[in-house]
Amino acid sequence: MDFWYTYIVLAEIYVLLGLSTNLLVGIVGIFSVSQAAVFGVGAYIVAAATMNDTLSFVPALLIASACGLALNVLVTLPSLRVSGDYFVVTSFGIQLLATAIFTNWTEGTGGANGLPGIPPPDIFGLAVTETRQFLVLSSVLLSLGCLAFWLAMRAPYGRLLRAIREDELAVAAAGKNILFAKVSAAALAGAFAGSAGGLYGSFLSFVDPSSFDLDASILLLTMVVVGGARTLTGSIIGPFVLLALPQLLALVDIPTTIAAASRQLIYGVLLIAFMLFRPQGLAGEKL
Amino acid sequence: MILLQLLINGLVTGCALGVVAISFSLVYSTIKIFHVAHAGVYTLAGYIAWSLSTRGVPSLLAFAGAIAFCALVGAGIQQFLYRQLERRRASHLVVLIASLGMLAVIQNLIAGIYTPNILQFQIGWSQTTLRVAGVLLSYTQLLTVAMGIAAYLGMMFFAHRTALGKRIRAVASNPFLADITRLEPKRVYVIVIAIASAVVALPGVLVPLDFGLQPYSGVNALLTATIAMIAGGIGSISGAFFLAIGIAVVQNLSLLVIPGEWSIGVTFFIFVIFMLFRPTGLFTAR
Numbered sequence: 001m002d003f004w005y006t007y008i009v010l011a012e013i014y015v016l017l018g019l020s021t022n023l024l025v026g027i028v029g030i031f032s033v034s035q036a037a038v039f040g041v042g043a044y045i046v047a048a049a050t051m052n053d054t055l056s057f058v059p060a061l062l063i064a065s066a067c068g069l070a071l072n073v074l075v076t077l078p079s080l081r082v083s084g085d086y087f088v089v090t091s092f093g094i095q096l097l098a099t100a101i102f103t104n105w106t107e108g109t110g111g112a113n114g115l116p117g118i119p120p121p122d123i124f125g126l127a128v129t130e131t132r133q134f135l136v137l138s139s140v141l142l143s144l145g146c147l148a149f150w151l152a153m154r155a156p157y158g159r160l161l162r163a164i165r166e167d168e169l170a171v172a173a174a175g176k177n178i179l180f181a182k183v184s185a186a187a188l189a190g191a192f193a194g195s196a197g198g199l200y201g202s203f204l205s206f207v208d209p210s211s212f213d214l215d216a217s218i219l220l221l222t223m224v225v226v227g228g229a230r231t232l233t234g235s236i237i238g239p240f241v242l243l244a245l246p247q248l249l250a251l252v253d254i255p256t257t258i259a260a261a262s263r264q265l266i267y268g269v270l271l272i273a274f275m276l277f278r279p280q281g282l283a284g285e286k287l
Numbered sequence: 288m289i290l291l292q293l294l295i296n297g298l299v300t301g302c303a304l305g306v307v308a309i310s311f312s313l314v315y316s317t318i319k320i321f322h323v324a325h326a327g328v329y330t331l332a333g334y335i336a337w338s339l340s341t342r343g344v345p346s347l348l349a350f351a352g353a354i355a356f357c358a359l360v361g362a363g364i365q366q367f368l369y370r371q372l373e374r375r376r377a378s379h380l381v382v383l384i385a386s387l388g389m390l391a392v393i394q395n396l397i398a399g400i401y402t403p404n405i406l407q408f409q410i411g412w413s414q415t416t417l418r419v420a421g422v423l424l425s426y427t428q429l430l431t432v433a434m435g436i437a438a439y440l441g442m443m444f445f446a447h448r449t450a451l452g453k454r455i456r457a458v459a460s461n462p463f464l465a466d467i468t469r470l471e472p473k474r475v476y477v478i479v480i481a482i483a484s485a486v487v488a489l490p491g492v493l494v495p496l497d498f499g500l501q502p503y504s505g506v507n508a509l510l511t512a513t514i515a516m517i518a519g520g521i522g523s524i525s526g527a528f529f530l531a532i533g534i535a536v537v538q539n540l541s542l543l544v545i546p547g548e549w550s551i552g553v554t555f556f557i558f559v560i561f562m563l564f565r566p567t568g569l570f571t572a573r
Binding site for chain 2: 025
């Protein structure tokens, strides 16, 4: 039973992350491969803060999400001012830079060995130690995330973001501030990714750079693409499907040395196939 | 002396990266696709050359084989991926995601076939070194510089003096007009990407002779190359080439004060400076 709980909790964390990616890539149409970096920053912040008893879980999570927000604003503001392709370069750069920091800043992040022994979260004195209890916590946070996403998309703000993707020039001509809308969407995405990271670290009680590298960003993009861009359903389906994939692969006899490569290969094939034949994903709208 | 050695190393790396930058820039300014999979083609070249030469093929022939293979792969990507996407009226974002998918496919096929570990790639002459004025230079490095300069001059000549080069520039500046004047943009695109893939295979086979082969190393090279392209001014061949050399030199000189694993930070810092103060680049094409 615990196996299923673990699967669901992880999938829920990735749904939260998927919502953030979907907001950026699906709704506003900004290509990003640095979401895993923001996710990682959130995870490391919560890990560092709760391990030394500097902070308890709730404020640490809030700080993680604020840092995710700030990071995304810092990254998008200068590049989106110029053009979308500049942001492609920026996001590749941030992702590689973040991996370098996670791997090489040994005092802060434990380097390639990672940080073990992150304490389980406690919510105002209530310790969440069992997977079952964690499932409740992640479900609550996910529901909040979904609600926020849904409300934001119903609001005029959501329509503005969709309109920007359809026709940026028309929106600008209507007197809307495009840069502000894009940067604020990125900020929201950053806050989601940061808090998802904090949840991830304290659930696994261990973080290492391999969960937050370029491959992880590609996995995230695959989740959004397979599930379907721009819809809540799509963001939920994607992670559940993609996280089941490694379990299925474990049934096939693949040497462990190339297991990671074959997983990533499948993500690549999925990205290409969906872009060619079904750009709306399983349950989304046309990208 | 160490300063001079680092300067030389920077120049050598810069020549290789410069060629990556001009080939990427050729695709970007003509087809207007941010061809991320180019990094995969770059990595592929080294592995093909390695496979051929460990099977006893003479090194020059192995290089030629790798270059030809990369040209084919590039043309295939255009014909079977980008063109199909264009027919489906895919947005810029969709093409980018597909290109990223292609990069993942190429890199992980390589990692699956050759294992993700670093592979040493040596040919009889590649490690022979010369000492010139106290600076150590290997034949590989000399060849890289010669290749870089030849590729740069060749590309300049090709783009400005040959009929095909002019046709490519015409298609780049106005695909619609090129279409009605029967310059056949779609065929030009395939040719352009094949040429760019062949050109990127040159540093692709030479750099591993110095640094070994790794399936995921292409992304770093491509990142520096795209930064050079932007900093040099999009559309400018000279800008991309010389800025790549400049960035590589700064990167190498920074080793004096900053450990090597942070060099990505140095590159990125240069990009941020350009983005803030001169987003159109140094040599903007008119």
